[in-house]
Amino acid sequence: MEVRTRKIKAEDYQIRGGRMKKCKKNRKNVKKITLANQLSLKKLLSLSSNSENNSQIMKKECVLVCGGAGYIGSHTTVELINAGYDVVVVDNFSNSDISAVENVRKITGAEIPCIEADCCDMEAFRKVFEKYDFNSAIHFAASKAVGESVQKPMMYYRNNLTSLMNLIDLMREFGRQNIVFSSSCTVYGEPDKQPVTELTPRKPATSPYGNTKQISEDFLRDSVAAYEGLKSIALRYFNPIGAHPSALIGELPRGVPQNLVPYVTQTAAGIRECLSIFGDDYNTPDGSCIRDYIDVTDLAKAHVAAINRMVEGKSEERYEVFNVGTGRGVSVLELVNKFQEVNNVKLNYKIAPRRAGDIIAIWADPTRANTVLGWKAERTIEETLASAWAWEKHLRGIK
Numbered sequence: 001m002e003v004r005t006r007k008i009k010a011e012d013y014q015i016r017g018g019r020m021k022k023c024k025k026n027r028k029n030v031k032k033i034t035l036a037n038q039l040s041l042k043k044l045l046s047l048s049s050n051s052e053n054n055s056q057i058m059k060k061e062c063v064l065v066c067g068g069a070g071y072i073g074s075h076t077t078v079e080l081i082n083a084g085y086d087v088v089v090v091d092n093f094s095n096s097d098i099s100a101v102e103n104v105r106k107i108t109g110a111e112i113p114c115i116e117a118d119c120c121d122m123e124a125f126r127k128v129f130e131k132y133d134f135n136s137a138i139h140f141a142a143s144k145a146v147g148e149s150v151q152k153p154m155m156y157y158r159n160n161l162t163s164l165m166n167l168i169d170l171m172r173e174f175g176r177q178n179i180v181f182s183s184s185c186t187v188y189g190e191p192d193k194q195p196v197t198e199l200t201p202r203k204p205a206t207s208p209y210g211n212t213k214q215i216s217e218d219f220l221r222d223s224v225a226a227y228e229g230l231k232s233i234a235l236r237y238f239n240p241i242g243a244h245p246s247a248l249i250g251e252l253p254r255g256v257p258q259n260l261v262p263y264v265t266q267t268a269a270g271i272r273e274c275l276s277i278f279g280d281d282y283n284t285p286d287g288s289c290i291r292d293y294i295d296v297t298d299l300a301k302a303h304v305a306a307i308n309r310m311v312e313g314k315s316e317e318r319y320e321v322f323n324v325g326t327g328r329g330v331s332v333l334e335l336v337n338k339f340q341e342v343n344n345v346k347l348n349y350k351i352a353p354r355r356a357g358d359i360i361a362i363w364a365d366p367t368r369a370n371t372v373l374g375w376k377a378e379r380t381i382e383e384t385l386a387s388a389w390a391w392e393k394h395l396r397g398i399k
Contacts, residue, residue, distance in 0.1 A: 027045060030033070030353055034302065047355065049399065053089065060113060060309075061073055061084075061085050061086070061134075061136065061311055062085065062086040062087070062088060062132065062133060062134035062135070062136075063080055063085050063086070063087055063088070063132045063134055063136045063137065063138060063307060064087075064088050064090065064128070064132065064136070064137040064138070065077050065080070065087055065088070065089050065090070065137075065138050065140065066090055066091075066093055066119050066137060066138065066139050066140055066141040066163065066167060067090075067096070067119075067140030067141035067142070067182075067197060068087070068089030068090065068091055068101070068114070068140065069089060069091035069093060069096035069097065069098065069100045069101050069114070069141070069250065070095065070096040070100070070140055071096075071169040071240070071250070071251045071296065072140055072182065072240055072296060072299060072300065073089070073091070073096075073138075073140040074096075074100040074101065074103075074104050074249045075244060075249060075296045075297055075299070075300040076138060076140075076299075076300040076303045076304070077089060077101075077104050077108075077112065078104055078107050078108055078244065078249070078267075078300065079297070079300040079303070080307070081104075081108040081110050081112075082108065082305075083304045083308070085304075085307070086134075087110075087112055087113075087130045088112075088113045088114075088128070088134060089101055089112055089113065089114040090114075090115045090116075090117050090119065090125070090128050090141075091114070091115075091116065091117075091141070092116065092117060092118040092119070092141075093116060094118075095253070095254050096145070096269075097207040097232055097252060098114070099252075100142045100249055100252065101114045103249050104249060106248055107244065107246055107248055107249070113132065113168075115128050115131075118254075119141040119162075119163035119167060120158070120159060120162040120163050120166065121127070121176060122166050122169075122170075124153070125166050125167075125170060126170060126173075129170050129173070129174045129176075131327075134176065134177055135176050135177050135178060135311075136176070136177070136178035136179075136180070136307050136310065136311065137171060137176065137178070137179055137180070138179075138180040138181075138182070138303055138307070139164055139179065139180070139181050139182055140182045140214070141159075141161070141163040141164075141167075142159060142160040142163065142164075142182065142216075143156050143209070144209065144258075145153065145161050145209065145258030145259065146186070146206075146207045146209050146210070146258075146355075146357045146358065147207075147258060147355055147356070147357060148209075148258050149207050149208040149209035149210075149212075149357065150207055150208065150356045150357045153208035156208045156212055157208065157211075157212060160209075160212035160213075160216065161212055161215060161216065161219075161306050164181070164216050164219060164220075165219065167179065168219065168220070168223050168230075171230065172223075172227055172230065175229075177229055177230060177231055178192045178231050178232070178307065178310040178311065179220065179230070179231070179232040179233075179309070179379055180232070180233050180234075180235065180303055180306045180307060180310075181216060181217070181220055181233070181234040181235065182235065182237070183213050183216070183217055183234040183235055183236045183237070183321075184209075184210065184213045184236060184237065184238075185204050185236055185237065185238045185239075185292070185325070185362050185364065186205060186207065186209060186210030186213055186322070186359070187205070187208070187210060187213050187217060187236060188200050188201075188202060188203060188206055188362060189202065189203025189205055189206055189210070189359070190203060190206060190359050190360065191203065191362060192328065192370045193294075194361060194362065194363055195327060195329075195363045195364055195365040196320065196323065196327075196362060196363070196365060197323065197367070197368070198236070198321050198365060198368055199363045202214060203205060206357050206358070207356075207357030209357070210357075217234050217321075220232045220234060220319060221319050224316075224318045224319040225319070230318070231310050231315055231318045231319070232318070232319050232320075233306040233309065233310065233319075233321070233322065234319075234320070234321045234322075235302055235303065235306060235322055235324045236321060236322065236323050236324065236364075237294060237299055237323075237324035237325065238291065238292035238293070238323075238324065238325035238326075238362070238363065238364050239260075239291040239292060239293045239294065239304070240265055240294055240295075240296045240299045241259075241260075241261040241293050241294070241295065241296065241384055241385075241388060242261070242295045242296050242297070242379070242383075242384035242385070242387045242388050243296065243387045243388055243390065243391030244296075244297060244387070244391075245297070245387060245393050247387070247390040247394040248394070249391075250296075250387075250391030250392075250394075250395075251296075251387065251388075251391075252395075256272075257272075260332065260335070260387075261293075261335075261339075262387050262392075263276075264335075264336060264339055264347065264388075265388050265389055265391070265392035266392065267347055267348060267349070268339075268343070268345045268347055268389065268392065269392050269393070269396050269398060271396070274348045274349060274350055274353055275336070275347055275348065275349035275350070276349070276350060276351075276352035277332055277333065277336065277349055277350070277351050277352060278332075278352050278353065278354055278355035278358060278398070279351070279352075279353065279354035279355070279358070280333070280351045281354075282313055282354075282359065282360045282361075283360065284331055284361055285331065286331050286333045286334065287333075288331045288333040288334075289331065289332050289358055289359070289361060290329040290331045290332075290333070290360070290361035290362070290363065291328065291329065291330060291331075291361075291362065291363065292325040292326055292327070292328065292329055292330070292362065292363035292364050293294055293326070293330050293335060294324065294325050294326050294377055295377065295378075295379035295383070295384040295387075296384075297379065298377040298378055298379055299324060301375060302322070302324045302369065302373070302375045305373050305374055305375040306322070306373065311374060316372075322368055322369040322372070322375075323365060323366055323368065324364070324366065324369055324371050324375070324377075325363060325364025325365070325366050325377070326363075326366065326377045327363065327364055327365060327366050327377075328363060329361060329362075329363035330381065335381075335385075336349060338381060338382070338385060339385045339388075339389070342382050342385045342386050342389075342390040343385065343386060347390070378395040395396075
């Protein structure tokens with residue numbers, strides 16, 4: 001596959017504080033160094049920190065965002081830039097659109113290198129590593145719908161696992177250190193009690209999607225144990241919803257939405273005739289499933305906190321896990337009713353049969369993320385649902 005750099009690249013320059021700076025690239029014909037050699041080089045550079053040039057080198061951290069044009073990836077790119085990082089985006093646009101990157105550019109004022117490539121294509125992915133110098137990567141390059149994974153399991157195993165294996169192999173090959181992995185609360189299966197902590201046992205996954213997250217975590221844990229210098233943080237997040245406060249980026253599914261809130265907003269906008277709520281006979285207060293809905297901007301900031309932790313050398317272990325949620329369970333019916341209340345709209349919905357692969361109830365105990373990672377969810381469910389509707393109205397031109 002040929003790697004194509006999108007027109008937004010703008011010669012790979014980024015605007016920061018009124019100045020233009022070039023995102024560092026690897027020089028051709030320079031021999032690739034081992035991870036151990038790179039670590040030794042960094043120690044030497046740190047000893048020369050009085051040198052202004054070396055100080056600048058150490059301050060300019062660049063992060064590769066795999067799947068950076070997607071829903072969570074685009075919001076995380078915004079927050080990384082806001083935190084002072086350079087960002088390189090790679091995406092195959094199978095479930096995303098270049099407009100997300102263009103709108104991130106509008107929000108941040110930064111020219112973001114954006115490479116169209118499939119992370120499952122090793123040859124294409126390697127060219128990204130050859131061209132750009134970054135020491136950290138975030139893996140979002142995965143299919144993510146529970147229901148679809150039950151119908152198309154091999155697509156999920158092939159895409160989600162191959163893309164991560166390629167990332168790990170290339171991080172080793174090019175001497176890069178830090179990986180943040182987009183994991184999920186689905187790794188806990190159907191938990192025995194709520195809320196779940198990082199010590200809650202993982203149970204057999206209820207869907208191929210959840211199983212790919214369990215297997216991916218195992219890949220990372222074993223790789224970090226085997227390969228010196230590699231570090232990773234897996235963020236087990238719950239149910240991201242909402243959109244950026246600017247209403248310029250949000251969840252943009254291709255075709256029929258596979259997640260609840262985009263279906264809610266499209267129903268409110270008249271794009272979908274009726275919303276189906278899958279099951280009202282579960283053992284919950286109102287009979288519908290319970291989830292921990294987290295604002296996508298809050299979630300994006302958790303990824304920045306994870307990158308900061310590894311870059312600043314604060315990791316207590318080379319492989320760490322954090323739950324990223326609000327700590328409050330909200331039922332599907334409660335969320336639908338709250339959306340109507342907050343946005344003063346009426347939704348047409350019906351109760352449908354249970355959906356294969358759905359967990360009955362799960363919500364987080366985010367204590368470890370709050371105290372160790374230094375991150376906490378801040379936005380209310382009302383703010384989040386208002387932002388989701390503002391995004392949908394922006395897309396559809398609704399006043």
